Amino acid sequence: AQSVAQPEDQVNVAEGNPLTVKCTYSVSGNPYLFWYVQYPNRGLQFLLKYITGDNLVKGSYGFEAEFNKSQTSFHLKKPSALVSDSALYFCAVRDILGNEKLTFGTGTRLTIIP
């Protein structure tokens, strides 16, 4: 079975400060890891993914994430937060050797304070 934990329901960050949204995962084999962002009443937008290779992955809108196999984590980061980054963020995992199903966390609401 595969699972994702996003331990923080809500993260508040001042504009211009660095931000981190935490994610830990569990899979039987090796993971494919994803971050998506959701704005109110909208679908999910793809931000970035880790498939293989460099542990630091860069994505859209200046976001990046670091894959840490020993800690089974894939935290989302951005050096300088913008008010427009305020949204709901979802981490998702898929087992490379498993089925096609993505398993999502429960989401973290990020609020950037002007």
Place this chain on the structure above:
Amino acid sequence: DTGVSQDPRHKITKRGQNVTFRCDPISEHNRLYWYRQTLGQGPEFLTYFQNEAQLEKSRLLSDRFSAERPKGSFSTLEIQRTEQGDSAMYLCASSSVVNSGNTIYFGEGSWLTVV
């Protein structure tokens, strides 16, 4: 390049009625997925097609739910005899190993409210 398209975006229906949602995936994406998202939760997997073949179904997909992808392009998700617990956003997504490198792209979702 257009994204995943879903129709209708919003549907209000009375309990017991049938509803159908349509999804048009990104062109040349051979994999198509349906997910359901309720308030305060992450999306939950419902079913998955590769071309026209339905390869996996979640236990969440009761016998009142049926999904089809008859020609390997667009897909429909039908809910029969709707119940209030079916109220959710239904998300369609598509991917292609060749064209999207295992990235799954989502549509804007179809909101269902059962009254």
